[in-house]
Amino acid sequence: MLHARISASDASPAGDATISVLLSQITQGIDARFVTVGKTLAQAVESIDGIVTALREATSTFEAGEGAAAVSNLTTAARRLSGVGHQMQGRAQEMGEIQQASRRLSAHIAEVKKSLHVLHIFGLNVKIAASGADTFVDFANTMSGQLAAGEAEVGALQAKLEGLATSLRSMEHNDRLLASECQRVVPHVPDRLEADAAALRKHQAMLSELAEKNAVLARSIQGSVANVLGAIQVGDIARQRLEHVLQGYADMQATLATAGLCAEDEAATRDHLLRLLLAQLTSSAQEFRTETQALVRALRGMVPEADRLIALSKGGGSEDGQVFLRSLEAGIAEASAMIAQLQLADAQAAETLRIIVDTVDDLTGRAAAMRILRIEVQQMAINIGLKCRRVEAIGRPVAVIANEIRASSDSLDQTIKQITAESAGLGAISLRMRKHADAHVGQDSDGLASSLSAIREGALRTEQAMAVSERMASGLLGALRSTTDELEQSLDLGDALERIEDLLTIELGRDVPLALEGRDDQIIRAVMERMARSYTMASERMVHEAFLLPGMARLIADKPISSASPGGSADDDDALFDDALF
Structure with missing residues (x-):
């Protein structure tokens, strides 16, 4: 401490x-201490x-990208599994219609x-009835060739239907396995x-809210620190004012030493200037102590x-998140067999469905060929029949056969129409199956694993963000305390100023x-x-005004000086301090 006991011997050249x-x-002490304080607050x-x-990075995990969609995907998958029974009922009905x-x-093909x-x-x-007549034999041979082509079409249709039957049997088998798995794990x-996903969504919302509260609180502290950082110029103000006192004191001593005044004039001059310097020093010390205490x-x-920020950061711990993750992992593991079987069935x-569509297309084309x-x-x-009229000998039996051929072709026409109608019915069923399949698109086990991975990554990023928040908040708290201690120690400088006043x-x-x-x-x-020209603070000018001699120019106008006027920037130093802190 610079304060020391004062004796009458101090009022001597040595005292000067x-x-x-x-x-x-x-x-020098003020400058050193307040520079350190300023650096600490800037950090x-x-x-x-x-x-x-x-x-901000932690909250973005829940608000965008894979992390935002992961919980929703889990919910969708859970609902898909819950709806498998209803889906299978619809598919069983469709399979029954396809089989029929x-x-x-x-x-019809038979x-x-x-x-x-x-x-x-x-x-x-x-041929037999025509007794080998070339005209009728040619007709018979041509018809035989066309009938052979028709039989080939029929054979291809039968193969298509057999392929469809095989696929339907596989579909029934997979659906039976799916039904068995469904009974094991549903509901x-x-x-x-779904419950775990909902709980995790709630947990994420809580973390997002907590992170937002932390961010708001951190920005509030930042604003307060920034204000204090602006007000920290109290040290610079005090330093400047004391430098002006020191310069004025040195100027007085040097000027009086060479002025050659008589003893009475020198005593009166020294008395007036010392009282001005003492008033400036007292004002500076009081201002320094008051403003430092406010800081x-x-x-x-x-x-x-800062304590609350640390507590909030600790509130974002990973225990609850890990509980949700473990529960989700167990649920996905239990559902994996059903998901795999659901994939096979789908x-x-x-x-x-592909075979049905292919069969319908094939039926349509081959039915057209048979028509x-x-x-x-x-x-x-x-x-x-027309030729038979010209050949009376063989015409009657051949005409009878021709009539039978026409009757059979009419019957064939009816059968082909029925095939076409059934083909249209299969097409309608395939459209329904396609619509139902599109409505039940869900995630596979890999997709659920990816969702879980995204959730785990989000939880890790949140933990890291909260850890950073807690660590930095602890550092901030330490900085605030060390700065407060430093400023409190600076108040000791007021004791030294009191010694100089003494x-x-x-x-x-004399009084x-x-x-x-x-x-x-x-x-x-x-x-x-000369002292007036050195002033940079309005408070210095106010003290100076009280010691003006008659005829000396005033330093402070009757009306406030605007910031655009000469000297306005100097007045702003004190005003800036007041605004910054209050």
Whole structure:
């Protein structure tokens, strides 16, 4: 501490040196301490930037990207599993309709095959009845070739229906396995998955809210620290004012040493200037102590907020999140067998759907070909009938056969129409299956694992962000406390200022000012004018005004000086301090 016991011996040339040395030491001490405080607070502002950034990254995990969709995907998958039973009922009904349509198609194709066989026999009968007549034999041979092509179409249709039947059997087998798995895990596994997903969503919302509260609190502390950082110029203000006192004191001593004034004039001059310097010193010391104490109170007021920030950061611990993760992992493991079986069943249903569509396309094309065949056969029968009129010997039996051919072709036409109708029915079923399949698209086990991985990554990032927040908040708390301690120690400088006040008072040697009437006051005016030019604070000018001699120019106008006027920037120093802190 610079404060020391004062004795009458201090009011001597050695005392003059003591005043100068003490003022110099104080200005250096203020500068060193407040520079350190400023750096510490600037680092605190940067730490809060780090807290806000880390928390922003944590909340972004839940608000965008894979992390945001993961919980929703889990819920969707759980609901898909819960709806498998209803889906299977619908698919079983569709399979029943397909099987019935396939059986009817098989019967119709058998009828077509039978009709073609009968027509083939009629062709042979034409040859026999015509007794080898070339015209009728050619007709019979042509019809035989067309019937052979028709039989090939029928064989291809039968192969398609057999492939569809095989696919339907596989589909039934996979659905039976799926039904068995469904009985094992539904409804408890999907319900558990959905409940866990809902709980995790709630937990994430809590973490997001907590992170937002942390960020808001951190920004509030940052604003307060920034205000204090702006107000920390109290040290610079005190240093400047003390430097001006030191300069004024040195100027007074040097000027009086060479002025050659008489003893009475020198005493009056020294008395007036010392009282001005003492007033400036007292004002500076009081302002320094008052404003430094205000800074200390402001910093102490931030400590509870920093403590709260640490507590909030600890509240984002990973225990609850790990519980949710373990529960989700167990639920997904239980559901994996059903999900795998559901994938197989869906894949087989998709394959059956593909075969149905292919069969419908094939039926449509081959039915069209058989319709053309039927028309050609019917035309041949008509032509045979016309030829029979010209050949009376063989015409009657051949005409009878031609009529049978026409009757068979008409029957074939009806069967082909039924095949076309069944084909349209299969097409409608395939459209329903496609619609239902699209409505039940869900995640596979890999997709659920990816969702879990995204949730785990989000939880890790949140833990890290909260850890950063807690660590930096602890550092911030330490910075606030160390800064407060440093500023409180700076109040000791006020004791040294009081010592200088005592030294100046001793140097004055009297309570009542010496009269200046009739004295040479030129030295007073010259020194005061030089001091006035050095002032940078409005408070200095206000003190100076009280010591002006008659005829000296005032330093403060009657009306406030605007910031755009000369000297406005100097007045702003005090105003800036007041605004920054309050």
